Amino acid sequence: MRDGTDTLGQRFAAGGLAVLTALVLAFLVAPILIVIPLSFSSGSFLYYPLPGLSLRWYHDFFTSTFWLPSVWNSLIVGTSATVLATALGTLAALGMWRARFPGRRLILALVIAPMVVPVVIIAVGVYFAFAPLGLNDGYAGLILAHTTLGVPFVVVTVLATLSGFDRTLLRAAASLGARPLTAFRRVTLPLILPGVASGAVFAFAASFDEVVVALLIAGPGQRTLPRQMFAGINDNISLTITAAATMLIAISLLLMVAVEALRRRSERLRRAAAHVRVL
Amino acid sequence: MLPLFLFLLATFIVPIGAMLGRAFFDREVAEILPRVTSELALWDGRALPPDAAYSALIEDVRAAREAGTLASAATRLNYDVAGFRTLLFATGRRLGGEVAGSPREILGAIDPKWNDLETWAVIRRAAAPVTDFYLLAALDLRRDANGSITATPPEQAVFRNVLGRTLWISGIVTLVCLLLGYPVAYFIARQPPGRAAVLLFLVLLPFWTSLLVRTVAWVVLLQREGILNNLFLSLGLVNEPVRMIFNRFAVYVAMVHVLLPFMVLPVYAVMKGISPSHLRAASSLGAAPFTAFRRVYVPQTLPGVGAGCLMVFIQALGYYITPALVGGADDQMISYFIAFYASKTVNWGMAAALSIMLLAATLALYAVYDRMVGIDKMRLG
Numbered sequence: 001m002r003d004g005t006d007t008l009g010q011r012f013a014a015g016g017l018a019v020l021t022a023l024v025l026a027f028l029v030a031p032i033l034i035v036i037p038l039s040f041s042s043g044s045f046l047y048y049p050l051p052g053l054s055l056r057w058y059h060d061f062f063t064s065t066f067w068l069p070s071v072w073n074s075l076i077v078g079t080s081a082t083v084l085a086t087a088l089g090t091l092a093a094l095g096m097w098r099a100r101f102p103g104r105r106l107i108l109a110l111v112i113a114p115m116v117v118p119v120v121i122i123a124v125g126v127y128f129a130f131a132p133l134g135l136n137d138g139y140a141g142l143i144l145a146h147t148t149l150g151v152p153f154v155v156v157t158v159l160a161t162l163s164g165f166d167r168t169l170l171r172a173a174a175s176l177g178a179r180p181l182t183a184f185r186r187v188t189l190p191l192i193l194p195g196v197a198s199g200a201v202f203a204f205a206a207s208f209d210e211v212v213v214a215l216l217i218a219g220p221g222q223r224t225l226p227r228q229m230f231a232g233i234n235d236n237i238s239l240t241i242t243a244a245a246t247m248l249i250a251i252s253l254l255l256m257v258a259v260e261a262l263r264r265r266s267e268r269l270r271r272a273a274a275h276v277r278v279l
Numbered sequence: 280m281l282p283l284f285l286f287l288l289a290t291f292i293v294p295i296g297a298m299l300g301r302a303f304f305d306r307e308v309a310e311i312l313p314r315v316t317s318e319l320a321l322w323d324g325r326a327l328p329p330d331a332a333y334s335a336l337i338e339d340v341r342a343a344r345e346a347g348t349l350a351s352a353a354t355r356l357n358y359d360v361a362g363f364r365t366l367l368f369a370t371g372r373r374l375g376g377e378v379a380g381s382p383r384e385i386l387g388a389i390d391p392k393w394n395d396l397e398t399w400a401v402i403r404r405a406a407a408p409v410t411d412f413y414l415l416a417a418l419d420l421r422r423d424a425n426g427s428i429t430a431t432p433p434e435q436a437v438f439r440n441v442l443g444r445t446l447w448i449s450g451i452v453t454l455v456c457l458l459l460g461y462p463v464a465y466f467i468a469r470q471p472p473g474r475a476a477v478l479l480f481l482v483l484l485p486f487w488t489s490l491l492v493r494t495v496a497w498v499v500l501l502q503r504e505g506i507l508n509n510l511f512l513s514l515g516l517v518n519e520p521v522r523m524i525f526n527r528f529a530v531y532v533a534m535v536h537v538l539l540p541f542m543v544l545p546v547y548a549v550m551k552g553i554s555p556s557h558l559r560a561a562s563s564l565g566a567a568p569f570t571a572f573r574r575v576y577v578p579q580t581l582p583g584v585g586a587g588c589l590m591v592f593i594q595a596l597g598y599y600i601t602p603a604l605v606g607g608a609d610d611q612m613i614s615y616f617i618a619f620y621a622s623k624t625v626n627w628g629m630a631a632a633l634s635i636m637l638l639a640a641t642l643a644l645y646a647v648y649d650r651m652v653g654i655d656k657m658r659l660g
Contacts, residue, residue, distance in 0.1 A: 046505055095281075123618070209489045226490075253487075
């Protein structure tokens, strides 16, 4: 787009734009990166330069009764909520894709609503509703609430995968004698699986990062990692929290890479399916 | 689809609906003071209630004191008129001992407030099956003795301030996100694909990083003994630590950091689809570069700008964790007060009324988003 006719002003503007972009990206990324070296400090100050390197804060994390149980709680709640949300969300997305019925838009709006409605309202609602059922202060309540929060992510990603799905493939399968269930298992499922999987990753990430519901309804036995980090920041912030943060950053990177890999795989499958059809 | 619908019905719609209902249906006083409730239901409110209401109140207060439920009723009535708790407790205590005379004389001797129309009007309002008390209170309004709506006395009025602050913070955050996000999206959209992918990764990294991690980062950076203050001190820029946390500044910085990707991504997506030939056509027709940009390019990016602004604003409205951790007492938004009334003071009606305000604002904007962008076009990552 650039040609030799740029005026000095234009070049100046382009330079300014590049500098501004660099500054904004630094603003986005630097605060996250700055936490990581701190967690390897041998001292206990929250600033640079580091007095030396050590793993004492990681040792502290993995031997503490404050942090370690919370990791297990997060994993238990996150995994259970992900399994539930993925099953419910995938079925719902398939149903919405298959049938064009009146009110479909409304149902979709409802299914996506947990993503939009402020979490505190969901948390307080669930807190009141679960109290008489004895679901607060236990895993069940937290898992159910996190499932609700995770479902929209699964529905959105699976619907996105299905929007590129060619229905003639199902007719082809039927004409070759496959029963609907077989066609679903052998044709539909493999094609939408990347979408289902990335929906599951999103749902897990949502649960793994959720703190408002956990603050309200988790009992002392179910305190999750974000819940403890909240308490840790509010209290006297120590370097152990930077060790926890560093591990969470690593997990986020893994989840991010997983979603990207799944997206690529889904594209490849879609292209392959289109290719089959041309043949 | 049905299983999910039933699931959401049980864990989402019914709980929220029931919670919001608490703003209108508040049976507490009616259940604790049943006799006086039914007496006052017949009362016209123009003169002091009949003797029957006085003796009903005496019976009710005695029974409630025995059952240990008087405190709940007193708390609820105290929301409406400060001092009601004291009045009810004192009355209960005195009725526990020996009293003589007609019901009207007994109560009048305990406290002259029982000869006040307003006192009885408060009980009647609180005992009514449907109340607008909480919803009015959330707007700093109340009903006076005649039942007409008046402003809450200034020293008790807090909620308009909270609502205004929530809108103001969300607006500023949205504006800053737009001012920073638009040029960045523009710059990335004009890069070759490989470099654009790297830059987008940098935008997505914070998007994926845990909210708590990002908040930890800002606390570590901004606090008194933190990285920035230490840097400033060692460079000799300042002589004593600058106060950068537990104030509005920290709330703006941390919220913009969290919400900026939600602006950059939709704006970038729209800019990607704009053909550069439009700008070239404009300049070939003699438009100066900035004019071409303003008149041809910017209007085409408006759908992305609208989507980004709505996304950021809607999310900002409901923010709780970030202001709670990096803000001061005067920087807390409406979500904080909802959680506060629900879990700390257990004033469910107030939590519900504030939730109605927040939910109404969110859903209205969600509907606008649906109109403009379409919720079925929503994409992640």
